[in-house]
Amino acid sequence: MSVMMRLTLNSSAEEQLQKQAETHRLQLTQKMSKPFKKLIDVSSGDIQSTGMKPITFVRQVLAGCLCPDLLLSDTLPHDVQLRVQKLLEHCDGGSVGAYAESSGMAYVQRTVAKYISARDGGLSSNPAHIFITSGSLRAITVVLKLLAQSGGSFQTGVMVPVPLPNALPHVLERVGSLPLFYCLREEAGWSIEREELHRAIQASKDHCCPRAIYISNPSNPTGHVQSRESIKDVIRFAAQNNLFLLVDEVYQDTVFGLGSEFVSYKKVLAEMGPPYSNTVQLASVHSLSNGIMGECGLRAGYMELVNVDESVMLFAEALLCGDISTPITGQIALDVMADPPRPGNQSYFLYKQEMESRLNTLKCNVHRSTEFFNSLPDFHCPPVQSGIFIYPHLKFSPAALTYAQGLGVEAGLWYCERLLQEEGVCVGVNRCVGEAVTHNSPPGSCWHLRLCVLMPPDALEEVLCHLQAFHCRFLSKL
Amino acid sequence: MSVMMRLTLNSSAEEQLQKQAETHRLQLTQKMSKPFKKLIDVSSGDIQSTGMKPITFVRQVLAGCLCPDLLLSDTLPHDVQLRVQKLLEHCDGGSVGAYAESSGMAYVQRTVAKYISARDGGLSSNPAHIFITSGSLRAITVVLKLLAQSGGSFQTGVMVPVPLPNALPHVLERVGSLPLFYCLREEAGWSIEREELHRAIQASKDHCCPRAIYISNPSNPTGHVQSRESIKDVIRFAAQNNLFLLVDEVYQDTVFGLGSEFVSYKKVLAEMGPPYSNTVQLASVHSLSNGIMGECGLRAGYMELVNVDESVMLFAEALLCGDISTPITGQIALDVMADPPRPGNQSYFLYKQEMESRLNTLKCNVHRSTEFFNSLPDFHCPPVQSGIFIYPHLKFSPAALTYAQGLGVEAGLWYCERLLQEEGVCVGVNRCVGEAVTHNSPPGSCWHLRLCVLMPPDALEEVLCHLQAFHCRFLSKL
Numbered sequence: 012m013s014v015m016m017r018l019t020l021n022s023s024a025e026e027q028l029q030k031q032a033e034t035h036r037l038q039l040t041q042k043m044s045k046p047f048k049k050l051i052d053v054s055s056g057d058i059q060s061t062g063m064k065p066i067t068f069v070r071q072v073l074a075g076c077l078c079p080d081l082l083l084s085d086t087l088p089h090d091v092q093l094r095v096q097k098l099l100e101h102c103d104g105g106s107v108g109a110y111a112e113s114s115g116m117a118y119v120q121r122t123v124a125k126y127i128s129a130r131d132g133g134l135s136s137n138p139a140h141i142f143i144t145s146g147s148l149r150a151i152t153v154v155l156k157l158l159a160q161s162g163g164s165f166q167t168g169v170m171v172p173v174p175l176p177n178a179l180p181h182v183l184e185r186v187g188s189l190p191l192f193y194c195l196r197e198e199a200g201w202s203i204e205r206e207e208l209h210r211a212i213q214a215s216k217d218h219c220c221p222r223a224i225y226i227s228n229p230s231n232p233t234g235h236v237q238s239r240e241s242i243k244d245v246i247r248f249a250a251q252n253n254l255f256l257l258v259d260e261v262y263q264d265t266v267f268g269l270g271s272e273f274v275s276y277k278k279v280l281a282e283m284g285p286p287y288s289n290t291v292q293l294a295s296v297h298s299l300s301n302g303i304m305g306e307c308g309l310r311a312g313y314m315e316l317v318n319v320d321e322s323v324m325l326f327a328e329a330l331l332c333g334d335i336s337t338p339i340t341g342q343i344a345l346d347v348m349a350d351p352p353r354p355g356n357q358s359y360f361l362y363k364q365e366m367e368s369r370l371n372t373l374k375c376n377v378h379r380s381t382e383f384f385n386s387l388p389d390f391h392c393p394p395v396q397s398g399i400f401i402y403p404h405l406k407f408s409p410a411a412l413t414y415a416q417g418l419g420v421e422a423g424l425w426y427c428e429r430l431l432q433e434e435g436v437c438v439g440v441n442r443c444v445g446e447a448v449t450h451n452s453p454p455g456s457c458w459h460l461r462l463c464v465l466m467p468p469d470a471l472e473e474v475l476c477h478l479q480a481f482h483c484r485f486l487s488k489l
Numbered sequence: 490m491s492v493m494m495r496l497t498l499n500s501s502a503e504e505q506l507q508k509q510a511e512t513h514r515l516q517l518t519q520k521m522s523k524p525f526k527k528l529i530d531v532s533s534g535d536i537q538s539t540g541m542k543p544i545t546f547v548r549q550v551l552a553g554c555l556c557p558d559l560l561l562s563d564t565l566p567h568d569v570q571l572r573v574q575k576l577l578e579h580c581d582g583g584s585v586g587a588y589a590e591s592s593g594m595a596y597v598q599r600t601v602a603k604y605i606s607a608r609d610g611g612l613s614s615n616p617a618h619i620f621i622t623s624g625s626l627r628a629i630t631v632v633l634k635l636l637a638q639s640g641g642s643f644q645t646g647v648m649v650p651v652p653l654p655n656a657l658p659h660v661l662e663r664v665g666s667l668p669l670f671y672c673l674r675e676e677a678g679w680s681i682e683r684e685e686l687h688r689a690i691q692a693s694k695d696h697c698c699p700r701a702i703y704i705s706n707p708s709n710p711t712g713h714v715q716s717r718e719s720i721k722d723v724i725r726f727a728a729q730n731n732l733f734l735l736v737d738e739v740y741q742d743t744v745f746g747l748g749s750e751f752v753s754y755k756k757v758l759a760e761m762g763p764p765y766s767n768t769v770q771l772a773s774v775h776s777l778s779n780g781i782m783g784e785c786g787l788r789a790g791y792m793e794l795v796n797v798d799e800s801v802m803l804f805a806e807a808l809l810c811g812d813i814s815t816p817i818t819g820q821i822a823l824d825v826m827a828d829p830p831r832p833g834n835q836s837y838f839l840y841k842q843e844m845e846s847r848l849n850t851l852k853c854n855v856h857r858s859t860e861f862f863n864s865l866p867d868f869h870c871p872p873v874q875s876g877i878f879i880y881p882h883l884k885f886s887p888a889a890l891t892y893a894q895g896l897g898v899e900a901g902l903w904y905c906e907r908l909l910q911e912e913g914v915c916v917g918v919n920r921c922v923g924e925a926v927t928h929n930s931p932p933g934s935c936w937h938l939r940l941c942v943l944m945p946p947d948a949l950e951e952v953l954c955h956l957q958a959f960h961c962r963f964l965s966k967l
Contacts, residue, residue, distance in 0.1 A: 077555065078552035145623070308818075337788075
């Protein structure tokens with residue numbers, strides 16, 4: 012089975028699970044009897060659905076912008092009031108109910124540019140090259156559409172990692188681009204390897220025109236953080252092969268691994284100097300939904316374009332314009348993400364406390380769940396450096412594999428379906444591809460589960476409790 | 490010049506104006522000297538940008554949902570608090586920061602279904618057939634994509650009126666459907682005429698496959714409201730020609746013409762009985778942006794599908810899912826639009842007062858601006874029955890026409906560009922097509938301006954003052 016076929020399979024396995032989860036959820040609301048009382052979905056990065064509280068300052072600013080009458084009393088802190096006034100000054104008609112420019116509110120573009128510049132040690136960022144979108148996927152779609160439109164007679168190929176973020180295959184399908192898979196090496200901590208990039212692009216050249224490479228760094232779902240050297244390697248590879256660099260950096264604020272550090276592709280590109288720094292085309296995306304903010308329901312993100320032609324940017328604007336302008340509420344939350352309270356502001360202490368507590372919860376939960384999986388037979392979970400997922404490896408025993416084959420189902424999917432049916436826990440699932448599988452294990456025996464672990468610690472314990480009970484039953488019945 | 494070419498021209502004329510308006514706006518922020526102090530854009534239906542205040546209850550509910558701590562004091566009225574609690578109960582994790590189902594929050598779907606049912610005199614509405622989208626254009630795009638995908642080898646044709654809502658040509662272009670224009674008759678108050686529908690579909694049959702008819706009722710931009718009989722005519726026409734009825738009913742809450750009444754296509758379809766009522770496929774769209782709510786920045790609308798196959802609805806869901814889920818803030822505002830405060834509720838009086846005052850302002854402004862245009866030489870503005878636009882007819886004198894031709898520009902565009910440059914007022918503009926032009930006037934002499942007039946009365950006076958000054962200067966210089 013080719014890598015591509017397996018991935019199609021994985022994607023549809025995930026969809027099957029999601030559909031089953033939705034059915035269970037509906038049946039629970041209809042009071043249908045189940046072995047569990049509630050459905051817990053840890054397959055996506057939707058942290059507020061599993062109980063994480065929003066950051067107070069974000070919500071206070073939004074409440075003030077929506078209901079400026081709140082500024083007439085001292086219900087909201089002083090710095091919230093000032094921020095609300097500032098933001099409303101930059102809304103048409105002084106209201107969040109008016110439309111904004113298709114590429115986003117100019118004020119928010121400037122805030123984001125300042126944030127990027129500060130993050131990258133003072134490297135300049137042009138607000139006109141920042142596009143506010145309703146989420147990172149939307150930004151990625153716009154770039155891929157631009158590339159597909161500018162292609163010749165060959166189909167546009169886009170290099171994507173394996174494993175990859177679970178929503179990505181759909182985006183590629185929708186824009187009509189061909190995914191060209193490059194495998195990340197689990198044995199090397201999921202790093203990107205130069206030889207594998209070369210293999211993947213060579214293998215594709217007779218049937219499509221490779222035009223872009225998609226990178227997820229910090230990586231979803233593996234949690235790997237690229238080193239500066241690794242980023243340089245990828246940039247050189249992109250330059251050699253004339254590829255557009257599409258970099259998903261939505262987990263840039265959730266790097267916690269000892270010795271790991273987030274460095275942006277943009278910064279490394281600038282450091283490399285010409286010809287790289289002034290020729291390699293780059294789009295970097297970030298969002299409000301992912302990582303530490305976790306405001307999925309507000310729908311906002313941004314992308315910054317580097318070394319991209321002005322005319323192409325006009326097309327990007329037209330694509331965004333033709334579609335849906337980002338909700339102003341989301342843009343306001345993005346402004347707060349990019350420009351949080353500072354020392355001396357009334358809200359600073361609470362904001363700092365909430366963010367530190369959140370990062371601390373994340374670290375503890377990653378540690379706790381990594382240890383948990385390493386204590387379960389057949390599971391192996393290496394340490395994670397970043398992100399909000401863990402990605403444990405599950406190697407089915409010959410007995411389990413034979414059993415699943417007897418039922419005519421894929422072992423990993425069968426495991427997760429039963430976990431969902433019996434315990435009400437929905438996890439993500441991917442079949443392993445790459446060296447480890449082909450050399451050491453029978454086909455179909457190696458899988459990964461994907462679990463978002465950024466949730467209140469007691470909620471995590473509940474999930475682990477279900478997993479433990481299920482896995483023990485699973486093993487005992489073989 | 491064919492109707493289609495002219496429309497393309499109109500659409501790009503609008504775009505040119507919009508771009509110029511944006512440039513002026515930017516230059517004003519850069520303190521560049523202009524003959525005007527601010528730019529007033531009345532070309533779109535963005536009523537909050539020109540100073541209309543939002544409805545208090547909507548904003549209070551949103552503030553409470555975003556910042557539930559506000560419920561700890563009595564800052565918000567009691568019924569707002571109850572609504573907030575109810576809505577948050579139906580958000581995953583009790584937070585508006587979590588994702589919702591791709592077709593919308595089930596709770597909001599139910600609220601909308603109840604609203605539709607009450608509007609249509611008790612006719613049933615199935616929540617599963619309601620799709621919450623980020624605006625009416627998004628809903629229309631989804632339907633058109635579905636139709637285009639299900640087409641055969643011929644290109645999908647979609648019948649659209651002339652004049653038509655200014656954003657529609659782009660949507661058709663994006664989904665790759667061919668617009669088949671049917672002209673509305675200005676002399677008959679912009680009604681839809683059976684003979685014209687037949688002419689338009691016959692003319693198209695050799696080069697495309699007509700699959701849908703788009704209707705705007707109450708009509709944007711003409712303000713015409715269809716009678717029950719006229720709706721029946723269109724339904725019969727759709728049935729005869731096996732067309733999907735795509736009905737844009739976003740101005741259903743802003744009908745004010747004496748003797749005019751909004752009746753939904755769905756209701757008339759049901760009244761007609763079989764075979765119409767159980768075969769004609771219908772999508773009706775409504776939104777938070779248009780009409781009386783005017784919450785453009787919150788991005789939400791809905792569509793209801795009638796007589797549409799379950800399998801097609803699954804596709805619709807997949808299309809919505811693949812794209813962007815509607816922001817939860819917008820969905821909450823939609824819930825309030827569909828289920829406003831009732832008599833006895835603490836917020837009822839204020840809500841009623843605000844809505845009545847808004848409708849009253851609209852009626853007065855329509856009356857005032859209609860009289861105004863009828864008092865200007867070369868303008869003619871028939872009474873309007875609904876909507877938030879007026880659509881005055883401007884017939885250029887031979888002298889003006891000769892002057893414009895000498896400059897090599899279209900007279901209407903030239904007029905509007907000068908209005909923008911000299912007074913800072915941006916209006917919509919359409920070249921007339923149809924009988925009136927071909928029979929009585931030289932080509933290029935008849936145009937319509939499109940102005941949104943739902944704004945505070947003093948803001949309207951300011952606009953009219955600019956228009957008056959400009960038009961007098963314009964005439965005097967010929």
